[in-house]
Amino acid sequence: MGTALNPSYFIVLSAALFAIGLYGALSRKNAIAVLISIEIMLTAVNINLVAINKFLTPEAFIGQIFAIFVITVAAAEVGLGLAIIIAMFRSRHTVDLDDFDWMKW
Amino acid sequence: MVDFALTHAWLVPLLPALAFVIIVFLTRPYARLSSTVAIAAIFSSFVLAANIAYGVFTNPGFIEKPLVYSLRWFGMEGFTVDVGVMLDPTSAMMLFMVSMVATLIQIYSTGYMHGDPQYSVFFSYLSLFAASMLGLVISSNLLQMFILWELVGLCSFLLIGFYTFKVSAREAAKKAFITTRIGDFGMMLGLLFLQIVFGTLDLVGLAERVPNYEQFGISLGLLTLIAILLFIGPIGKSGQFPLHVWLPDAMEGPTPVSALIHAATMVVAGVYLVGRTLFLFAEVPGAAEVVAFIGAFTAIFAATIAITQREIKRILAYSTVSQLGYMMLALGVGSLSASMFHLWTHAFFKALMFLGAGSVLHALHDKADVWEMGGLIKKMPITGWTFVIGGLAIAGIPPFAGFWSKDEILLVTLEYAKHGHALGYLLFFFAAVTAFLTAFYMWRLIFLTFFGKEKPENHPHESPLSMTFPLVVLAVLAAVGGLVGTPWANVWGEWIHFGDVHHGDPNYALMILSVVLAVAGIGLAYRLYYQDEEKQLAKQLAERYQSLYKLSYNKYYVDELYAWFTRTVVDAGAKALYWFDIYVVDNIVNGLAGVTKLSGQGMRFLHTGKMQTYALVFFLALLVITVVLAYGNPTLAGSLGGVN
Numbered sequence: 092m093g094t095a096l097n098p099s100y101f102i103v104l105s106a107a108l109f110a111i112g113l114y115g116a117l118s119r120k121n122a123i124a125v126l127i128s129i130e131i132m133l134t135a136v137n138i139n140l141v142a143i144n145k146f147l148t149p150e151a152f153i154g155q156i157f158a159i160f161v162i163t164v165a166a167a168e169v170g171l172g173l174a175i176i177i178a179m180f181r182s183r184h185t186v187d188l189d190d191f192d193w194m195k196w
Numbered sequence: 197m198v199d200f201a202l203t204h205a206w207l208v209p210l211l212p213a214l215a216f217v218i219i220v221f222l223t224r225p226y227a228r229l230s231s232t233v234a235i236a237a238i239f240s241s242f243v244l245a246a247n248i249a250y251g252v253f254t255n256p257g258f259i260e261k262p263l264v265y266s267l268r269w270f271g272m273e274g275f276t277v278d279v280g281v282m283l284d285p286t287s288a289m290m291l292f293m294v295s296m297v298a299t300l301i302q303i304y305s306t307g308y309m310h311g312d313p314q315y316s317v318f319f320s321y322l323s324l325f326a327a328s329m330l331g332l333v334i335s336s337n338l339l340q341m342f343i344l345w346e347l348v349g350l351c352s353f354l355l356i357g358f359y360t361f362k363v364s365a366r367e368a369a370k371k372a373f374i375t376t377r378i379g380d381f382g383m384m385l386g387l388l389f390l391q392i393v394f395g396t397l398d399l400v401g402l403a404e405r406v407p408n409y410e411q412f413g414i415s416l417g418l419l420t421l422i423a424i425l426l427f428i429g430p431i432g433k434s435g436q437f438p439l440h441v442w443l444p445d446a447m448e449g450p451t452p453v454s455a456l457i458h459a460a461t462m463v464v465a466g467v468y469l470v471g472r473t474l475f476l477f478a479e480v481p482g483a484a485e486v487v488a489f490i491g492a493f494t495a496i497f498a499a500t501i502a503i504t505q506r507e508i509k510r511i512l513a514y515s516t517v518s519q520l521g522y523m524m525l526a527l528g529v530g531s532l533s534a535s536m537f538h539l540w541t542h543a544f545f546k547a548l549m550f551l552g553a554g555s556v557l558h559a560l561h562d563k564a565d566v567w568e569m570g571g572l573i574k575k576m577p578i579t580g581w582t583f584v585i586g587g588l589a590i591a592g593i594p595p596f597a598g599f600w601s602k603d604e605i606l607l608v609t610l611e612y613a614k615h616g617h618a619l620g621y622l623l624f625f626f627a628a629v630t631a632f633l634t635a636f637y638m639w640r641l642i643f644l645t646f647f648g649k650e651k652p653e654n655h656p657h658e659s660p661l662s663m664t665f666p667l668v669v670l671a672v673l674a675a676v677g678g679l680v681g682t683p684w685a686n687v688w689g690e691w692i693h694f695g696d697v698h699h700g701d702p703n704y705a706l707m708i709l710s711v712v713l714a715v716a717g718i719g720l721a722y723r724l725y726y727q728d729e730e731k732q733l734a735k736q737l738a739e740r741y742q743s744l745y746k747l748s749y750n751k752y753y754v755d756e757l758y759a760w761f762t763r764t765v766v767d768a769g770a771k772a773l774y775w776f777d778i779y780v781v782d783n784i785v786n787g788l789a790g791v792t793k794l795s796g797q798g799m800r801f802l803h804t805g806k807m808q809t810y811a812l813v814f815f816l817a818l819l820v821i822t823v824v825l826a827y828g829n830p831t832l833a834g835s836l837g838g839v840n
Binding site for chain 2: 118125191
């Protein structure tokens with residue numbers, strides 16, 4: 092591995108992606124955009140998993156395997172999430188999260 | 197037979213208990229059968245008890261080494277409870293006396309209660325009463341004694357309130373129960389202390405441990421407190437001042453019950469308990485003085501009330517209170533034998549007189565005022581003459597039973613005084629004055645009831661054999677029952693004593709004094725209530741000393757004092773507590789509920805229903821938890837790369 096990349100680069104990148112995703116997930120009004128933001132957060136996690144695995148235990152693949160699990164779960168979750176959003180859109184004709192407040196007391 | 201009786205002493209209380217069960221569940225509809233079962237059971241107990249008494253008294257070893265056998269009832273770490281039987285001369289004497297008097301009273305009851313719709317119930321209660329008392333007498337430990345002690349109280353409650361249709365009977369039953377419960381509470385505290393300090397309630401175990409109380413880390417002061425707490429029980433049960441108020445009211449029960457309560461069961465239980473725990477009182481002179489003083493005071497106090505009462509059974513009731521005071525006095529000055537001797541003789545003459553009074557009431561259809569009687573001895577010779585024997589016995593005329601036992605108490609009190617207890621002379625003075633008063637009020641009763649002019653409106657008739665037979669037997673016992681304890685041959689003192697055998701030389705001066713007092717009392721009663729046909733002198737005396745007369749006739753207003761105390765102090769305290777409960781306790785509870793409700797209502801608005809708010813809260817909470825864990829836990833902080 093030619094010039095060793097400093098592990099902190101990955102962590103900083105992942106932290107930045109996570110923060111962006113979190114901000115999006117908490118602030119966007121559009122439900123689809125929230126889903127995309129969650130995907131960004133999951134990606135940040137995956138980068139962490141793979142990078143830290145590479146630096147701590149290069150002989151094992153635990154991190155990579157976990158990353159694949161996360162991708163699988165994320166795919167399933169997005170499929171389900173989209174289905175819910177579409178169902179809600181059909182009944183309410185909106186995907187604006189501010190209108191989804193019927194869990195209130 | 198004697199060996200069988202000694203090893204099967206537990207049968208003595210069990211047989212009447214069995215009779216109770218049989219009557220309640222099987223023979224209740226059949227009156228005659230019920231009384232037959234009850235009498236058969238108590239008579240079998242009496243036969244057993246007689247054999248036990250024979251076995252115990254012919255074997256002098258029982259005093260130092262009582263026969264004890266017991267079963268483990270339950271046990272846990274550091275606390276075990278046995279049920280057992282303890283046979284020594286004191287308990288053997290009591291078994292014999294109680295079962296004999298109970299048998300006679302039950303025979304008498306067949307006549308007295310004849311035709312009563314509750315006849316069977318009455319006999320079942322009498323059986324249970326006798327069973328409880330006999331069980332109490334042979335108890336080997338104080339807890340067992342306490343249980344049966346409460347059972348005796350229950351039976352007295354049931355029997356005093358036997359005529360449930362009478363308001364006064366119900367009130368009297370409640371009064372008896374509540375008053376004695378006050379005493380029992382003190383006793384219970386005493387028992388708890390004994391168990392905690394000495395780790396046992398076995399009489400034998402306690403008798404060994406109490407003299408070495410210093411090894412158990414308690415002071416004489418605490419031991420005195422324990423003894424006095426324990427003594428509060430007998431104060432209630434044995435009608436000692438100031439808890440005597442229930443006893444005269446207990447007359448509301450049928451007369452055989454009064455006889456049983458006053459002679460053989462309820463009230464003697466208190467004296468017996470103090471007798472059983474005398475090893476404790478012997479250790480603490482302070483507590484013994486309390487016992488002696490309360491006893492002596494009760495004796496004279498009740499006697500001064502008895503001299504003016506009008507109801508025949510009330511006079512006898514105050515007489516019992518007074519005589520029980522004598523017994524306590526004897527225990528207080530440390531003489532078990534004198535006290536138990538008086539208990540023994542008193543049982544005979546007091547049972548005799550109560551049953552005699554019952555016979556009179558039976559004949560006069562429950563007219564109880566002695567001033568409305570007179571000349572009954574002509575129509576009721578057996579009742580009358582047996583009553584006279586009882587009167588001679590209680591007044592202390594030799595050779596009747598009461599003379600010997602009362603003399604013994606006067607003697608031990610005097611010796612107590614001579615051995616450096618200045619208080620003893622006061623006690624002796626009280627006891628001597630009481631002896632005079634006893635003779636006076638008892639013979640006042642006899643002269644008014646049985647002698648003098650007949651009242652034409654009364655049509656008395658002698659009672660049936662079932663009632664006169666017990667009277668005759670008891671009269672014989674009241675006449676000769678004291679001969680076992682004469683100063684010249686004090687067999688009694690050999691049998692029943694505490695510590696070394698004590699033999700006072702015959703004190704002739706004292707004997708003469710007590711006879712003089714008794715004769716003077718009878719003479720005064722003769723002068724006032726017999727010789728003076730119209731009773732003018734007695735009425736004049738009552739007029740002249742009206743305030744004193746009223747004080748005595750109204751029992752020193754103790755009942756009124758209690759009523760006043762209850763109405764003002766207790767009720768005011770209850771009101772204050774009620775206020776505290778309503779306004780303080782309730783407000784605290786309601787306030788807490790209000791705070792919860794309000795905060796809940798406020799918190800409601802935190803629920804926006806928006807997913808993103810919840811997610812933000814979720815994230816912030818995670819952040820807080822992470823920071824707290826990271827800084828709070830050094831190893832975790834290290835693993836997370838945090839600083840510490």
